[in-house]
Amino acid sequence: MKATWARTGIGITASLIGWFIVVELVSGILQGYYVPLFSDIVLTLGIHDSDVNWFEAAQLLLSALVVPILAKLGDMYGHKKVLLASAILTAGATWWIAFADSFWTFLIAWALQGFYVVWLPLEVALIFDRGRTQNRGVSLTRRAAGLLVVGLEAGAIIGALAAGRVYAATGDLRLTLMIPAIATTLVVAVIWFGVPESTPRPGRSLDTWGFIILAWALLLVTGALAYLRIIGELDLGPSAWTWVLVLLIAGIAMFVFFVRFELRQSDPAIDMRALARPEMWPVQATAFLVGISLLGAQGPLSTYAGTDSSLGYGLGLDATERSNLIGAYLVSLIVGAILFAVTSRRASPRIVLIVSALLVGVGYALFLPFHVHTWQVLANLIVAGLGCGALVGAMPAAAAAAAPDGQTGMAAALTNTTKTIGGAFSSAVFGVVLAAGAGTVLAQTAASLSGYLTVWAICAAGGFLAAALLLVVPKVAFADEGAPASR
Secondary structure (H helix, E strand, O other), X not given: OHHHHHHOHHHHHHHHHHHHHHHHHXXXXXXXXXXHHHHHHHHHHOOOHHHHHHHHHHHHHHHHHHHHHHHHHXXXXXXXXXXXXXXXXXXXXHXXXXXXXXXXXXXXXXXXXXXXXXXXXXXXXXXXXXXXXXXXXXHHHHHHHHHHHHXXXXXXXXHHHHHHHHHHHHOOXXXXXXXXXXXXXXXXXXXXXXXXXXXXXXOOOOOXXXXXXXXXXHHHHHHHHHHHHHHHHHOOOHHHHHHHHHHHHHHHHHHHHHHHHHHOOOOOOOOHHHHOOOOOHHHHHHHHHHXXXXXXXXXXXXXXXXXXXXXOOOOOOOHHXXXXXXHHHHHHHHHHHHHHHHHOOOOOHHHHHHHHHHHHHHHHHOOOOOOOOHHHHXXXXXXXXXXXXXXXXXXXXXXXXXXXXOOHHHHHHHHHHHHHHHHHHHHHHHHHHHHHOHXXXXXXXXXXXXXXXXXXXXXXXXXXXXXXXXXXOOOOOOOOOOOOOOO
């Protein structure tokens, strides 16, 4: 009986999800492990605290560039092959980080480690491919994606808690940095031996020129955003803003050229017609808007929590208390992902997405009147976290369900790219907003309350706008083939 069950599609898919939870656990560890160690990494490399921002910028830029290409290669040649290759590259880069001894070597290794961001979209594509053979690919992918996000966020918590303790126990930074390297090496073995290959669609080709144009568009836009962030930090003159505008306009123009170019291709890098579907473009737009609060607002929230409350705002929390606050937020993301996996079985996935986006909007809107006490900030974060956790799991699955046959990997990966661009955009804007009022308060290093209120208002507006856009999605979207319309 056990052997028969293991050979069924259900058994294979269940075991596949189990292996992927392990992979996402390690992905979360990579995201949470290094943060408590940055101060020690700065001292070891002999660099300034502000130089750490370049690590994040380099990795985000690389991920934005390579994720669409890797996802397309997965659709063409098999998602397992690309997943395995990205895991090998990530493991190699993580070992390099452990032995890097200068700013530039660490920067290059850190950027290359960003290949792990393609893991989740490729996993979603593999699960969808397995489930589609049983006409339940959409519902299975929805539930699985929620469980994968649970593994991801759990890994982030484990990584954040383990890093400081390992370093305190060993007193050796290099040895401490070997822990995630060992974990990523194990991921290579998990994928190699535990993951079956998907069925690639024959006759596909790689639109090289399309990806080159897309890369230039992303470089110009993210370059403008990075420069905008530098302006906010260094308070450069008016001429600096001209360059930001030039880069941004050039990037937008390149995106317009990219769209026109892709519409003329028989096998485009990104199928713009599929992207324009009413069940697809609201999902991609939601990913961008969620990136604003999920990726862009974390820095401002941390600095607000640490701001001296004697200024009339801020919580005045120390590092440990701030860690506990962020930890509670991460737990709410996990709960949100679990709730999505459970409720999407019975409720309409479209309605679940809309409610989740509304929770993000409500959570950040509550910051506007309620931000004085720690319990208020915690309650607001939990409300927003429930919505964000559900959306992080829902968006790749929803995009895969809306994609044409043979494009599930690309569609799921695009949610990651748009989310990253949204985070980069908001991070740059928030940096300028908070720096603008820094000189109006008693503590020159603190941002003004009006700056924080602006950040929260933008995040709230993003959540409410996402909910409004999702109303455009057809009521029967994201359901399995042959499922009742009520779903």
